[in-house]
Amino acid sequence: MPNILLGDDDEELTQLLQEYLHNHGINCECVHDGEAVIRRLKATTNDAITYDLLVLDIMMPKMDGLSVLRQLPSISDIPVIMLTAKGEEIDRIIGLELGADDYITKPCNPRELLARINAVIKRTNAASSEHTPLPDSRLQLDQTQRICQIDGIELQVTGTEFDLLVALLRQKGEVVSKAWLSEHVLQRELQPFDRSLDVHVSRLRKKLQPFHDEPIKAIRGKGYQLVL
Known part of the structure; x- marks a missing residue:
């Protein structure tokens, strides 16, 4: 079962997505601010758990998603899918320039997010065994x-x-x-x-x-x- 980390401050949305993804064979751990994302990724060096993918909201308290992306190269090479507000093209472009693999706009369709998650994981796994x-x-x-x-x-x-x-x-x-x-x-x-x-x-x-x-x-x- 793939294991992903979801960083988003909307607790109602993250619960919905967590349940939906679990029902489709993906384990999803949720945190609700940018600093918590960084802490969890750093903790993987000591914990048994590892993440296959990070789904990252741009607008979060304590540390926004773009700031997380800037710190990420020194912490992890985990693939990233951004969650961005509809119409905020500049955030999507900056996120991609900072190394994100893909993006999806909010409010997002859980089915589309699942498809994007599966595509990134499939590509990463296929390339690793190529x-x-x-x-x-x-x-x-x-x-x-x-x-x-x-x-x-x-x-x-x-x-x-x-x-x-x-x-x-x-x-x-x-x-x-x-x-x-x-x-x-x-x-x-x-x-x-x-x-x-x-x-x-x-x-x-x-x-x-x-x-x-x-x-x-x-x-x-x-x-x-x-x-x-």
Whole structure:
């Protein structure tokens, strides 16, 4: 049974989501402020419990979700789905830029949240067990330990960024459509005005630019091409 941590100050909502997720095979622990999220994640180093995913509300007392995301890299590499207010696109973009894997707007449909949770967990588990050989490249990806190196230097990348690199490297030199990347990396159909994929690629490009001026080309109207 997957085990997730849900951080949201709406206790009525978290109880509803907790019951719904449990009925669909997911164990969900709830906390209600950002500091509690940090404490629980830090405690996993001493506790027997581990979390497969963090669902994180942006607006929380004591420490907001974006502040949690800023601290997260030094604490855990856990995948994150953000909960954001409807219409707050800037929060979603900032969250993705800070390393969140996905987002869903509130008030959220429990069924949609379940689908997003399953998609992220499925992608993470599948990538962790992937052993398909990748083309020779300056870019070396250890798919078992999910380590990314270029010219022998390790890069800190999120889970989604790692999966993007695997997908692009397998088709290095070819233009890979946004629709294909969204379906195979984000595990959902590309939706109009959804900038998630673009933000993930932009973050990844910045991390690779010290090694190449234009490591990932954006081909207008077609998709992305890894040239590194």
